[in-house]
Amino acid sequence: MNSPSPQIAANSLRQGPDPRGHFGIFGGRFVAETLMPLILSLEKAYDEARQDPAYHAELQHLLTHYVGRPSPLYFAERMTEKLGGAKIYFKREELNHTGAHKINNVLGQILLARRMGKKRIIAETGAGQHGVATATACARFGLECVVYMGAVDVERQKPNVFRMNLLGAKVVPVQSGARTLKDAMNEALRDWVTNVEDTFYCIGTAAGPHPYPAMVRDFQCVIGDETRAQMMDLEGRLPDSLFACIGGGSNAIGLFHPFLDDRSVELYGVEAAGHGLNVPNGHAASLAGGRPGVLHGNRTYLLMDDDGQILEGHSISAGLDYPGIGPEHAWLKENGRVTYLSATDKEALNAFQLCSQLEGIIPALEPAHALAKVMDIAPKKPKDHLMVLGLSGRGDKDIFTVADHLGGM
Amino acid sequence: MSRIDHRFAAVKAQGRAALVTFVMAGDPDAATSLEILKALPKAGADVIEVGMPFSDPMADGPAIQAAGLRALHAGMTLKGVLKLVAEFRKTDSQTPIILMGYYNPIYVYGVDKFLVDAKAAGADGMIVVDLPPEEDEELCLPALKAGLSFIRLATPTTDDSRLPAVLSNTSGFVYYVSITGITGAARPDYSRVAAAVKRLKAHTDLPIAVGFGVKDAAAAHEIALSADGVVVGSALIDALAKTLDAQGRSGPATVGAVGELAGKLAAGVASAAKESAIP
Structure with missing residues (x-):
């Protein structure tokens, strides 16, 4: 789709899936x-x-x-200043019509x-x-x-x-x-x-x-394609790292996919660790805490018990509260191209508040998980490191949930 | 000749269709479930499908969803299902047992180990709802190699161009799903079912059993007029569920209620024999 990405080469990571999906x-x-x-x-x-x-x-x-694309690639100046490391950009999918990617x-x-x-x-x-x-x-x-x-x-x-x-x-x-x-x-x-x-x-x-999985990815690749072109315009080069939250993983695959063959670009997917990865059935991190199985039409990493019964999982974010993940992410985990991390409910809530206070942007709880990992990693990167957060949705829908957790604010 | 082939041939020789009954293994508990399995052939069931409970039964309606949950809550596992089949086999060496469910528990158990253990337990075949012909390498081909039948679902959406694929690599019988929908839902249109059975028979010599939406003896009778087998599941589970207490535990009437309905269904199937075109 008007992709400014390079042509797909024979050894490309962007060739999948095979004809059988x-x-x-x-x-x-x-x-x-x-x-x-x-x-x-x-x-x-x-x-x-x-x-x-x-x-x-x-x-x-x-x-x-109708949607208002392209969505801006926004320099998060105060977040960058506060974290004191990488230069942080937000890919603002929350500004789309209906408030998300x-x-x-x-x-x-x-x-x-x-x-x-x-x-x-x-x-x-x-x-x-x-x-x-x-x-x-x-x-x-x-x-x-x-x-x-x-x-x-x-x-x-x-x-x-x-x-x-x-x-x-x-x-x-x-x-x-x-x-x-x-x-x-x-x-x-x-x-x-x-x-x-x-x-x-x-x-x-x-x-x-x-x-x-391939069709939805193709439709979401507009996120990564725009990011690529916008970063070239703003900084004259590709970003150094991309961060996105993962439930099923559509915004993440849309952001990552156009960069899969650019090995210099670090890719970080962030799953929901809920109450913590060590809490049985207390998280929704399928890659970190699950194993391969078959559900909802595809083989992928799933949260399940020893008998193959699917677990419910938990996340404060309703959009990440799913015991599976898109199959291309399962593959990208196994081949190591993407690094998968996780953030707890508590870390996401902290990030949610910080983003609201520093940038005047109330993020959805889903991308707040990815922001939590940006907050961990950005300070360790040099100031010329270009870091992009996929800000996949806005947080209006979450204000009551957050208020409940923060004791009514 | 497999136990399934034998049974369908014997039933055909009697000039009638087979009654295929579905119950969920471990519903509402393992001991009651075993008694139900033993009661079914006595009540007139010719073939038994044993449900392997799964947490996410996408093709099932409320009755079978609830049965699976009751079984899981009572501690049923795939290993437990196979144990139940082995127990049943000690008392019945003739009635074919078909394991029916979804792929994930089998995949997690390990396909090769599952096939060995299912065969050893005395199962004759399997129906795995979420494995279409496109995924035959997963379980279907290994199952056939292991000497177990892999029974395929054909549906109203399976057109003539797909039928050869659906009917290849299959054995035992063909399960025709009478409606587009989930188990226990709408009552099928009998004339359409008869036409579909005729269409399938043009493509295969295997017996055709018809299920989904067969609720009572009258419906079983209607289906038996055209099909080689009538599959009933949700109605038997509804009969079972009515006898449970508020906590979902079995009562003195549980086994009898399932047997009683199975008896009526068998009579419905048998009564079709006189009118039926089956020689």
Whole structure:
């Protein structure tokens, strides 16, 4: 998509997945037979759309005039001063229409749904950002929209539930399991398998059965492509390090992917360590605390018990509270190209406050996890080290959660 | 000839369809579950599908979701499922046992070890919902090599171009999913089911069993008119669930309730024999 990145070379890390949707051993298409013909037709439709200039032009138009892209690459001067090391930039996806990076992917998928003649859109959501983005695009194009959201998340993300309702979407609280994102995804899959004829499943992260991980990544690569061009404009060279939070990992893969072959650029993905990695079932760090398994259509790292039963995980952030991770991240962990770290609830809350106070930007709790690691690592880097934080969403939705934790502020 | 082939041939010789019953291993506890397994053939079940509980059963409706959770809460594991099958086999050497569930617990157990242990326990085959033909290398091909049947799901969305792939590398029987949807959901359209069975039979000599949405003897009768087998799961689990106490524990009526419904379903299937075109 108007990528300023170099051409992909034969030994590139950007070639994946293979035709069967595998990134190394990860990925694949682990779905019920009922869905398999749909997955194949989606793959075909996406392949055709990708090669259609009219599709790109329509998407580009929306990204410019509806989303407000490009999002700024902002020099966080006071944060830089405070940390006393690397020069810190924020890639401000929180300024996008609907307040997060999610809309980049949603518009790509909704345009695809329209090409495929689907009239009914379903989505799962955790923090509600993907649900809001999907409800928004459905309103814009007059499509029916049903959003599955864990009942616990409905409680802790009330403003987003209200927004989705205002936008005309039907929000279905999911009562099964731990009543969070994983259960919402199960319920969305149950809906899809029931309404295969007219329904398009708009997955919110770079996970699920092939082609979703590759497709969602492609739509989110606009983040990294812009960052690359903007940094060249501002500093005349590539950044030295990139930081992004990871639940399913769509904003991180979108930021990282255009830089995978630039080995000088350090890449840091930050998972949610919740109460701490040593607390059983008390975190949502699939890479740090999980192992390979198969769930929701793909093989990837999962939090699970010895019997292969999926654990619920925990994070203060509803958007990171998922026991899996996109398969390309699992592969990038194994080949060592990306360094995966984790931040606890407490570290994220500290970063959330510091960002608000120093930069006048209230970040979502999700990127506050990545910021927490920027705060750890930036002081150890020289002043000419160019560090970029993917500020994937804004924190309006989180103010009540944060107030609860900080004792009412 | 496998136990599954034998059973379908024997049932066909009687001029009727087979009753295939699904129950969740360990629901509501291992001991009761074993008694239920033993009661099913006596009540008229010809083939038993034993559910391997999974925390995230994406293709199942509320009844089977709840059954899996009850089993997991009571401590059931994949190892426990195989132990249950082995116990059952001590008392019944004829009734085919099909393990049914999702891939992750098997993957974590280890595919090769699972196949060895399942065979040793006396299982005859498996149905793994989230393994389409595209992922045959994972479990299907190793299972066939190990002498276990890998039973495939065919669905209303499986068109003629996909059927050869779906029907390859399979054995035992073909499980036709009568609706697009989850287990225990809508009642199928019987004329569509009959047409689908006819379509499948043009592509395979394997018996066709039909399931999803078969709730009672009347529905079993209707399906049995066209299919070689009728699969019932959620209705049996509903019958079981009604006998549990507030904590989900079994009561004196639990085993009997499942057996009673299985008996009625068997009668429904048998009553189709006279009208059926099955020779």
